[in-house]
Amino acid sequence: MEKAILVGLDCHQNDDFNVSMKELARLAEACDIEVVQVTTQKANEPTANYYIGQGKVESLKQDIQTLDANLVIFDDELSPSHIRNLERVLETKIIDRTVLILDIFARRAKTKEAMLQVELAQSMYLLPRVIGMYRSLSRQKSGTGSKGPGEQQLEIDRRILRDRIAKLKSELRDVVEVRRTQRKKRKQADVKTVAIAGYTNSGKSTLMNALLxxxxxxxxxxxxxxxxxxATLETQTREITLANNHHFLLTDTVGFISKLPHHLIEAxxxxxxxxxxxxxxxxxxxAANPNYTNQLEVAExxxxxxxxxxxxxxxxxxKIDNCEKLPIDDxxxxxxxxxxxxxxxxxxxxxxDQLLHKDRHVVRMLIPFDQGQLFNYLKKHTHIQETIFSNEGIRLLVELDDLLLNKYAIYVQ
Ligand SMILES: Nc1nc2c(ncn2[C@@H]2O[C@H](COP(=O)(O)OP(=O)(O)OP(=O)(O)O)[C@@H](O)[C@H]2O)c(=O)[nH]1
Ligand SMILES: [Mg+2]
Known part of the structure; x- marks a missing residue:
């Protein structure tokens, strides 16, 4: 098990900072990392060399030894040079919040699409940082007499990574095409779709189950x-049928988090x-989370x-069962x-149901017998409340939206 020290730089001196550090601890936990210490520093801005101040670096070095830590995790995304400098001085693995999130995604990915997406995000994150990674690899090798890594090797590594990114992108395009076709079919069939979105751990999947x-x-x-x-990485879709026979497709989606790595959104x-x-x-x-307004803003x-x-x-x-005060909003x-x-x-x-069928009108129609096809179409795609076979044709009491109402106005009575 990895033992980590968490490091945060408090530049704004507001409440969000502590919330963010707590969230970082939960992210570490999700990666099976043991947090042995949390170190913070107040500053106006990160330093150019080590992100944190020189003095803090020294005490961190001490702590790593005392606590036997083998990993340091920063709450903000570090630049390649920060990682390089810190690794050199602290002689231990340095990662940031982004790497943790990417790692969790990598662990949870099950479908081909999710795996491609995560690897793409990881590779894009890695590309500008290859040099840092290479230095730390070479440190491990030192003393074995092997040749140190030259610029040439670095270029080769970069090229391999770039080729891999291109390949992942093209594979993803194919998978995406399949998804697009599915969606197009749904659209043609005029199926209503509802998506569940929101901050991670807000209860999206639980809500989906309750609706099911x-x-x-x-x-x-x-x-x-x-x-x-x-908990959820793969988008999943299920059909919900209501008592009035209306139905729609409901999709559960991946949760959001503050400082969501841009590469991840891209991928x-x-x-x-x-x-x-x-x-x-x-x-x-x-709503039971004391920080919910913040999460709401991130999700928005x-x-x-x-x-x-x-x-x-x-x-x-x-989670209103767990709320002291009900939230008010406009x-x-x-x-x-x-x-x-x-x-x-x-x-x-x-x-x-109301919002999905906002433009729904209940009308009487008379369908001539030679329009059997239209009758079948309406049976399949609308909610028919009443059907009477009369001498003149089929009399319906049916719900139509604006589009269908305009299209078949001649049959409306
Ligand atoms: N008290 C309470 N807990 C809830 C409620 N709804 C969900 N939870 C709990 O919140 C936790 C997260 O629920 P999930 O449904 O997995 O949340 P999610 O939004 O799908 O999370 P991710 O997929 O990880 O983004 C679980 O432990 C649920 O049991 C609720 O109404 N009340
Ligand atoms: Mg979920």
Whole structure:
């Protein structure tokens, strides 16, 4: 087991700093790393050489020996030269928050798509840092008499990594194409889709399971939920059928976190596209977390980066069973629920149904008998409340959205 010292530089002197350090400890825990000490320093800005001050480096060196640590983890993304300088002085492995997050993603990735995405993000992170890595490798080799690494070797390593990145990108493109085709089919079939998004550990998968419990058609497989960061990596989609026969596809997605590495968002674009392509987003918020407003802002900024401006969002304040005070907000659509205790789930489903069918009109239609195909289409894609076979044709009481209403206006009575 690795034993780590966590290091944070407090540049703004606000509450977020402590929250961020606690989160870093949880990220380490998710990687099976034992945290033996947390070291912080207040400063206006990082130093050019070591990120932290010279004096702090000295005391860190002492602590590493005393505590027998073999890893130092910084809360912010370090530059290649910071890593190089720190490794040289501290003679131990130096990583940052980004590496931890990438590591967790690598451990959790199961599908081919997720594995390609994670490796791509890791390789892109590594590319400018190859030199640091090479130095630390050469340190291990010193004394064996082997030739030191020259510039030439470094160039070869970089080229190998660049080739690998190109290959990963092209493989990902193929996988993404499959996903796009699936989505296109859904769109053609006019199936409504809802995506669940939000901060990691907010209860997205638990909410998905609660909604599945309320579906009149039972799901055969439920989501994996657990009190750990990034329990869900793979996007999963299930169908929910309501009592009124309306149905929609619900997708659980990967959680967000503050300082989410940019490479990761880049690499996971295809997964995040599921959110972008949906008709409605459920933004799940862990209202029992004292830091929830912050998490909410982080999630909103990621959503903004994905580009979801035109999609309606329901703010789902979860874990209200565990809240001292109910959150107040001024979003157009929001609801308080407990996914774990099945509180207000029916109300949420009602709201989802309303928003998905905002433009729905209940009308009477008379379909001539020679338009059997249209009747079949309506049976498949709309909710028919009443069917009467009369002498003139088929009389329907049916729900139509704006599009269908315009298209088949001549049959509406
Ligand atoms: N008290 C309480 N706990 C909840 C509720 N909903 C979820 N949890 C707990 O919160 C933890 C995280 O739940 P998940 O559903 O895995 O969260 P997630 O958002 O899917 O997390 P990631 O997939 O890791 O991003 C679990 O331990 C759940 O049991 C709730 O309504 N009340
Ligand atoms: Mg999950």
């Amino acid at each position: 419990e309320h579906s009149s058609k039972k799901a055969d497989k439920y989501m994996f939920e657990k009190n750990m960061l990034f 996971f674009k295809s997964t995040l596209e599921e959110i972008k392509e949906s008709h409605l987003i459920l933004h799940v918020i862990d 900024s990621v959503l903004k980066e994905i580009g979801v401006e035109d999609i309606p969002i329901i703010h789902v304040y979860n 979003y157009p659509y929001s609801i308080h629920v407990s996914a774990l205790n099945d509180l207000n789930i029916d109300q949420l489903l009602e709201l989802i």
